[in-house]
Structure formats: C-alpha cells, structure tokens
Amino acid sequence: MTQHIATDVAIVGAGPVGLFAVFELGMLKLSSVLIDALPEVGGQCTALYPEKPIYDIPAHPAIEAGALITQLEEQIQPFAAPRLLGRQVNGLSGKAGAFTLTTDRGDVIHAKAVLVAAGAGAFGPNRPPLDGLEAYEASGAVQYYVRRREDLRGKRVVIAGGGDSAVDWALALKDIASVSIVHRRARFRAAPESAAQLDEAASSGAIEMVIPYQLHRLAGADGVLSAVEVATLEGEVKSIPADVLLPFFGLSMDLGPIAAWGLQSEKHHVTVDPATCRTSLPGVFAIGDVATYPGKLKLILQGFSEAAMAAHAIFPVVHPDQALHFEYSTSKGVPG
Incomplete structure (x- = not known):
C-alpha cells in the first residue's frame, strides 16, 4: 500500500547499522522511517547469513547474525519507526530541512534529513x-x-x-x-x-x-x-x-538510484566527513559499509559508532534553533 509519511529523518537501508540509527536518533527524540529494497529488515545479516556467527560485537563473544537483528529490533521497539520494505528509493528532491523522497511503489516521504545506511547497496555475489x-x-x-x-x-x-x-x-x-x-x-x-x-x-x-x-x-x-x-x-x-x-568471492556493489543523487563518491562508496558522516550534499548523511573516509573499517561495530555521530550531526539540521545537550543513556534512560 502506498504511504505518505512525514518524519525527521529518512533512513535508506534497514540493515544492522540502519536499525541502530533508529535508536540513536530516537534517543535524541528525532523520528525516523526505515526504507529498504529487501522484504525484511536486517540487510545481509538476514538475507545472506542469518546463522553466521559474528565475533566482534561488544558484550557478545559470539552472536549469530539473525539473533543480532532480533536484538536490534527489540532495542528500537520503543521508537516505533515505520518501515517501508520491499521498496527502492528512486527519487530525492528538496534541500536540508525539506527533502522529499519517492519510492518505486509510489510512496512519498517528507524528511528534514536523509541518512543513507545502504550497506553494499544492491548486492549480488561475484x-x-x-x-x-x-x-x-x-x-x-x-x-x-x-x-x-x-x-x-x-x-x-x-x-x-x-x-x-x-x-x-x-x-x-x-x-x-x-x-x-x-x-x-x-x-x-x-x-x-x-x-x-x-x-x-x-x-x-x-x-x-x-x-x-x-x-x-x-x-x-x-x-x-x-x-x-x-x-x-x-x-x-x-x-x-x-x-x-x-x-565466497565477495559481493558486487551497485548504489542504484542513490548514484544519481550527485553525492561525492569513490569506487562505488559515498565519501563522508569522518567526524559527522556528512556527505557532499547538505542534509544527507551516510553510515556503514556504503560510507568511506580515511581509516574506514568495514565493521558493524564501526557502523554503530557512525550512527551515533551522524545522529548528533543531524540534530541541528532538524532543530536549527535548539542546542543539543549531550546526556548519557544511563542518566536519561530510553524515552517512553
């Protein structure tokens, strides 16, 4: 069913990093929507190797990829982010504070900022x-x-x-x-x-x-x-x-329609500022495997860190007249 949604941040990509971005944005009381071409959340973790053990997630000596996605879904449940799955973003217009995104299913999303967490893009095996x-x-x-x-x-x-x-x-x-x-x-x-x-x-x-x-x-x-x-x-x-x-010879990577947005890129990856995850297009940010900068490591762990940095950099785009006062989650808890 075609949907019209107004939100603070449109997240393109519902893999582990995109899911965690919902949490980090939610902790700053920013609303978000998840958009993904796959019919379910989780990206490669769900589609390619749900039973593959992952060893470098903090506090988990080993966790299967599918179980990691289950835990992330539980973590973001309080924020009730809408999900547009089985859809590809095929259009982006507007500017920071007033973007309009469209999908191949006819959905229209109005967002103040865009966060690309598209992983390997449209991926397929070599x-x-x-x-x-x-x-x-x-x-x-x-x-x-x-x-x-x-x-x-x-x-x-x-x-x-x-x-x-x-x-x-x-x-x-x-x-x-x-x-x-x-x-x-x-x-x-x-x-x-x-x-x-x-x-x-x-x-x-x-x-x-x-x-x-x-x-x-x-x-x-x-x-x-x-x-x-x-x-x-x-x-x-x-x-x-x-x-x-x-x-196992890796995945071929295709940014799809995102490549037409005019973002500065390098070898099919989007170039970002490592301190903020800003792309060359104001109001558009990128995190996870799709993003590149000097010293970048393609780890879910690093993508999680980028989600936190991007969320804080997005806040002034959504609320240009508000100061953001950093608080630890242990102090303020999860918003109800």
Missing part, C-alpha cells in the same frame, strides 16, 4: 566463471549464501575463497560436514584469530586445505554435483569429491 554453473545454482549444488547451516549436515562441502566468509564458514561447518577449502595462496585475508583456528583445524584433519589452487571445472550431471576440479597456475588439476560448492 560468480566464478565456470561452464554449466547455472544448472548447479538452480539445484542448490552451488550456493553463495548459507541460510541454514543444518542443510549442509553430512555433505561434502567445497569452499572457495580466502576472506572472512570463506574462513568463518569453513570453521562453522567443520563439525557437521566434510569441508575442503580452496585458495590460490597460503595466506588468508581473514581475522588473525580465525586464520589461526583454520590452521589448527587443518592440522587436526578437520578441514582439508587445497592450496595453491583455483576453481577449474564442475563435474556432475543434471545439476547434481559429484566433484569440483581445481587447478594450479601451472595447470596441475585435482578433483575434490563434492556435493556442494560455496564460492
């Missing part, structure tokens, strides 16, 4: 260039996201990639599946502790390390995978028995 890939994707023999860890129990799983996703899933699946991890070099681009755990698991035989190899060919028929063939740069080929291939 697919390996393998013949016959589509048939294996259709059957589920090739998967780019793991929504239910239990679906892979007892399977022969080949993981390809050298980043955090590849290493984290190898560790998460080693106790329920036969796991082989393929990478073109011995060094992994993962958190040091995770890389150390991977080495330990490989030494104990819990994970097979297939190094230095790259994906070469898929063996099977009618979408049923029987083996993954890998090759060295010298052309040496090896066959790994497999039921499922998980290629």
Whole structure:
C-alpha cells in the first residue's frame, strides 16, 4: 500500500547499522522511517547469513547474525519507526530541512534529513566463471549464501575463497560436514584469530586445505554435483569429491538510484566527513559499509559508532534553533 509519511529523518537501508540509527536518533527524540529494497529488515545479516556467527560485537563473544537483528529490533521497539520494505528509493528532491523522497511503489516521504545506511547497496555475489554453473545454482549444488547451516549436515562441502566468509564458514561447518577449502595462496585475508583456528583445524584433519589452487571445472550431471576440479597456475588439476560448492568471492556493489543523487563518491562508496558522516550534499548523511573516509573499517561495530555521530550531526539540521545537550543513556534512560 502506498504511504505518505512525514518524519525527521529518512533512513535508506534497514540493515544492522540502519536499525541502530533508529535508536540513536530516537534517543535524541528525532523520528525516523526505515526504507529498504529487501522484504525484511536486517540487510545481509538476514538475507545472506542469518546463522553466521559474528565475533566482534561488544558484550557478545559470539552472536549469530539473525539473533543480532532480533536484538536490534527489540532495542528500537520503543521508537516505533515505520518501515517501508520491499521498496527502492528512486527519487530525492528538496534541500536540508525539506527533502522529499519517492519510492518505486509510489510512496512519498517528507524528511528534514536523509541518512543513507545502504550497506553494499544492491548486492549480488561475484560468480566464478565456470561452464554449466547455472544448472548447479538452480539445484542448490552451488550456493553463495548459507541460510541454514543444518542443510549442509553430512555433505561434502567445497569452499572457495580466502576472506572472512570463506574462513568463518569453513570453521562453522567443520563439525557437521566434510569441508575442503580452496585458495590460490597460503595466506588468508581473514581475522588473525580465525586464520589461526583454520590452521589448527587443518592440522587436526578437520578441514582439508587445497592450496595453491583455483576453481577449474564442475563435474556432475543434471545439476547434481559429484566433484569440483581445481587447478594450479601451472595447470596441475585435482578433483575434490563434492556435493556442494560455496564460492565466497565477495559481493558486487551497485548504489542504484542513490548514484544519481550527485553525492561525492569513490569506487562505488559515498565519501563522508569522518567526524559527522556528512556527505557532499547538505542534509544527507551516510553510515556503514556504503560510507568511506580515511581509516574506514568495514565493521558493524564501526557502523554503530557512525550512527551515533551522524545522529548528533543531524540534530541541528532538524532543530536549527535548539542546542543539543549531550546526556548519557544511563542518566536519561530510553524515552517512553
């Protein structure tokens, strides 16, 4: 149903950072609305890896991505921010203090400030260039996201990639599946502790390390995978028995209509002032993975910090004649 909403801040993106922005804005008594192209909140945490453990959220030694979203939803419940889900923002007009946003569903949002928390934008996996890939994707023999860890129990799983996703899933699946991890070099681009755990698991035989190899060919028929063939740069080929291939080569990023707003950008990321998260367009702010500045770390943790800084920088845009007196949440509590 088409909606017309007037609010203080329009948040474009309902991933973990966008959700936490509702809290930080609410603590300053600023109203907000969440807009996201996905049909549910949570961004990549919900859509791609709800059961993936996250280890760098303060006070949570480990928390699954889906559980993190559940906790964030509970935290922002007092602020009752409307949600426009399954919608893409396709228009922005006006100026700071008086923006109008429109969506592809015909919604109209009047906001005094805009906060872009679009994560990776319109994201999709970087697919390996393998013949016959589509048939294996259709059957589920090739998967780019793991929504239910239990679906892979007892399977022969080949993981390809050298980043955090590849290493984290190898560790998460080693106790329920036969796991082989393929990478073109011995060094992994993962958190040091995770890389150390991977080495330990490989030494104990819990994970097979297939190094230095790259994906070469898929063996099977009618979408049923029987083996993954890998090759060295010298052309040496090896066959790994497999039921499922998980290629983790990152996400392709597309800002979509946001790219037409005229924001200063760098390599598909929006450039912001690190002290305020202001973009080059007055009244528009950006936080989370979509934002970039010197020293930026793509961590949910840092996105949470940016949400707090942006909220305080947004306050004078919404209330230009009011002074903001900073108070700790322990002193003032959560507004009722």
